[in-house]
Amino acid sequence: MCGIVGLFLKDKALEPQLGALLTDMLITMTDRGPDSAGIAIYGAEDTSASKLTVQAEDPDASFDGLADKMAAALGGKVTLTRNDTHAVLQVPAGKADEARTALREIAPEVRAMSFGDTLEIYKEVGLPKDVAARFDIAKMSGTHGIGHTRMATESAVTTLGAHPFNTGSDQCLVHNGSLSNHNSLRRKLQREGIHIETQNDTEVGAAYLTWKMQNGATLGEALEASLEDLDGFFNFVVGTKDGFGVVRDPIACKPAVMAETDQYVAFGSEYRALVNLPGIETARVWEPEPATVYFWTHNQAPTPKKKAA
Amino acid sequence: MMQTYDLQANSLRDLNAALHAQANDTNQTSWEIVNPRGSHAVAVGLDAPIEVSVKGSTGYYTAGMNKQATVHVHGSAGPGVAENMMSGTVVIEGDASQYAGATGHGGLLVIKGNASSRCGISMKGIDIVVHGNVGHMSAFMAQSGNLVVCGDAGDALGDSIYEARLFVRGSVKSLGADCIEKEMRPEHIEILRDLLERAGSDAKPEEFKRYGSARQLYNFKVDNAY
Numbered sequence A: 001m002c003g004i005v006g007l008f009l010k011d012k013a014l015e016p017q018l019g020a021l022l023t024d025m026l027i028t029m030t031d032r033g034p035d036s037a038g039i040a041i042y043g044a045e046d047t048s049a050s051k052l053t054v055q056a057e058d059p060d061a062s063f064d065g066l067a068d069k070m071a072a073a074l075g076g077k078v079t080l081t082r083n084d085t086h087a088v089l090q091v092p093a094g095k096a097d098e099a100r101t102a103l104r105e106i107a108p109e110v111r112a113m114s115f116g117d118t119l120e121i122y123k124e125v126g127l128p129k130d131v132a133a134r135f136d137i138a139k140m141s142g143t144h145g146i147g148h149t150r151m152a153t154e155s156a157v158t159t160l161g162a163h164p165f166n167t168g169s170d171q172c173l174v175h176n177g178s179l180s181n182h183n184s185l186r187r188k189l190q191r192e193g194i195h196i197e198t199q200n201d202t203e204v205g206a207a208y209l210t211w212k213m214q215n216g217a218t219l220g221e222a223l224e225a226s227l228e229d230l231d232g233f234f235n236f237v238v239g240t241k242d243g244f245g246v247v248r249d250p251i252a253c254k255p256a257v258m259a260e261t262d263q264y265v266a267f268g269s270e271y272r273a274l275v276n277l278p279g280i281e282t283a284r285v286w287e288p289e290p291a292t293v294y295f296w297t298h299n300q301a302p303t304p305k306k307k308a309a
Numbered sequence B: 001m002m003q004t005y006d007l008q009a010n011s012l013r014d015l016n017a018a019l020h021a022q023a024n025d026t027n028q029t030s031w032e033i034v035n036p037r038g039s040h041a042v043a044v045g046l047d048a049p050i051e052v053s054v055k056g057s058t059g060y061y062t063a064g065m066n067k068q069a070t071v072h073v074h075g076s077a078g079p080g081v082a083e084n085m086m087s088g089t090v091v092i093e094g095d096a097s098q099y100a101g102a103t104g105h106g107g108l109l110v111i112k113g114n115a116s117s118r119c120g121i122s123m124k125g126i127d128i129v130v131h132g133n134v135g136h137m138s139a140f141m142a143q144s145g146n147l148v149v150c151g152d153a154g155d156a157l158g159d160s161i162y163e164a165r166l167f168v169r170g171s172v173k174s175l176g177a178d179c180i181e182k183e184m185r186p187e188h189i190e191i192l193r194d195l196l197e198r199a200g201s202d203a204k205p206e207e208f209k210r211y212g213s214a215r216q217l218y219n220f221k222v223d224n225a226y
Helices: A012-028 A059-063 A066-074 A096-106 A128-135 A182-191 A201-214 A219-229 B012-020 B186-198
Strands: A003-009 A036-042 A049-055 A079-083 A086-092 A111-116 A119-125 A144-150 A165-168 A171-179 A232-239 A243-248 A257-260 A264-268 A284-286 A292-297 B002-006 B030-034 B051-055 B070-073 B089-092 B108-111 B124-130 B144-149 B165-168 B179-182 B209-213
Touching: A003 A012, A003 A171, A003 A232, A003 A243, A012 A036, A012 A128, A012 A144, A012 A264, A036 A128, A036 A171, A049 A096, A049 A119, A059 A079, A059 A086, A066 A079, A066 A086, A066 A096, A086 A096, A096 A111, A111 A119, A111 A165, A119 A128, A119 A171, A144 A171, A144 A232, A144 A243, A165 A201, A171 A201, A182 A201, A201 A219, A201 A232, A219 A232, A219 A243, A219 A292, A243 A264, B002 B012, B108 B186, B124 B186, B144 B186, B165 B186
Parallel strands: B002 B030, B030 B051, B051 B070, B070 B089, B089 B108, B108 B124, B124 B144, B144 B165
Antiparallel strands: A003 A144, A003 A264, A036 A119, A036 A144, A049 A086, A049 A111, A079 A086, A165 A171, A171 A232, A232 A243, A243 A292, A257 A264, A257 A284, B165 B209, B179 B209
């Protein structure tokens, strides 16, 4: 199973409620997957700093002095804001990717959850209500966000097996389904020099998109290509700094419902996840088509793009 | 007298237990369910000539295994609506998600919006009328009954079909294995006229094409019989 929720706000007045709305949506999806949960939040942009969100098994020890070590490695001001097992490192603007690379040297036991300018990913093993509470997601504001609750099938129940996965700067991916060619694709991507940490199928899907985009594809093109190259079942919801996308495999056996009003675009694995959103009674509600890439950004009109199955 | 049941205030289990407790000669023939909020398994397993009106959208398996009852959803329904229905009527005012009417043995399922993939998969005698479109793999392995599509059908319509009749007014994106267009004879026009009328559609039977089994797959060859 697995449950996915996503919310892309058009109305700035709703931004302070983003975390609360997403938390409520995700908790409703708890019975689709009790193993681990995670949320990606796109917050306000600070043009003077970029962000690296990290996680540690032993945060007391691992986060102690980490900001200083990172500042020395990057050359510039670094601040660390701890949130339970996670911390957000504010690094000089444009240095988040460099910080992620540096982290492997200066604190190899600390895991990078996400990097970029506005994205923060929080994820842990446990139920959505517990994971959301330990990070106080409900208090977070932002422009858009994605949540996932996992029922593990292809790999172990761990923090690194939890979704969302970070696929590039300010990019993230959640998945409902199971990929059947992830082993061969993992070997291929590793030969191409792509770093893959776990035996998880979705991580391979995320790495695939990263690899495509490193080779010049836009996210939309990478998602279209995934319809050719990924075998198995998938509903993907992706986030970018400015946008929000949805794609379903051609078989489309995993459930998906979308709703759109003047205030937002929302995604849920089931309609239940959407029922508390403002104005849902009069929203346009529909099931996304198979093998079709949907994308919304704050700058452009929506562009559903049909791909031959 | 109308019985009203609020699913936000009371449990789904109690609702279904109350509906199951209705006998053939019940006086409580009219039920209204408010605040379904996408709940799963609303009004499943009914077996009494009662009318159930659901005011809002529902989740998985609405009105599954229905016998005798009329269930009317004033909203959209999630996956598996009227799955394995035996008799009675189920009407969805909005859209239905995947595998609507799957394995149904009898009764009438009406979807006033669109149905998504696998509508009528393995249908075994149910009649399904969709006012809008149906998605891919609809009527896969359909064995008996009628699927009427007033709009368009997606890919692989009627794949590996046995004896069900498929009527489509609009386009068919592609036909599945062993599914072919067939002649529309007067008796088919009559079946279709009756179904459209009962489903509240003003489409003309003459506007439809009929599809069915070419009977060329393995099971139809007598040499393959045990």
